[in-house]
Amino acid sequence: MSCVFCEIVAGDAPAIRVYEDDAHLAFLDIRPMVRGHTLVIPKAHSVDMTDTPAQTLAGMMAIGQRVALAARASGLHADGSNLVxxxxxAAFQTVFHIHLHVAPRRRGDKLSFAKGVLLRRDPDRERHGRLLREAIEGL
Incomplete structure (x- = not known):
């Protein structure tokens, strides 16, 4: 199966690159939610969090932080960023090569990640906490 992000890494598909090192690549999203919307990917293919090493995820987040700081310091004049x-x-992943979205935000912009989300109460928080603790211990 073909992976567009692997094609970008290989130079076989176009992208506006904003950062690159030996293990990661950051480039502008072709369908940006906001100006400067950047994707950070590992160069080595992995699908999602189930097969991505923690060190790779940490590297993606560190690069995401740099991109977010650059969005504040640049002519984008960002006031903050969403990193997602x-x-x-089930979580709306559409390209199955793990990637971090960095969406620079400005006060007053109209983008809403949580629009329409209802505040919910969990009547069984203790049990759900226990389930997560037990699963974490077993990893």
Whole structure:
């Protein structure tokens, strides 16, 4: 199966690159939500959080931080950023090569990641906390 992000890494597909090192690449999203919307990917293909090493994720986040800081210091005049990984189809992942979205934000912009989301109460928080603790211990 073909992966567009692997094609970008290989130089076989176009992208506006904003950062690159031996293990990662950051480039502008072709369908930006806001000006400067950047994707940070590992050069080595992995699909989602289930097969991506923690060190790779940490590197992606460090680069995401640099991109977010650059968006504040640049002519984009960002006041903040959203850093988001959509992990799996249920979380709206559409390209199955893990990637971090860095969306520079400005006060008063109209983008809303949580628009329409209802505040929910979890009546069984203790049990859900226990389930997560037990699963974490087993990893």
């Amino acid at each position: 990984i959509n992990d799996g189809k």
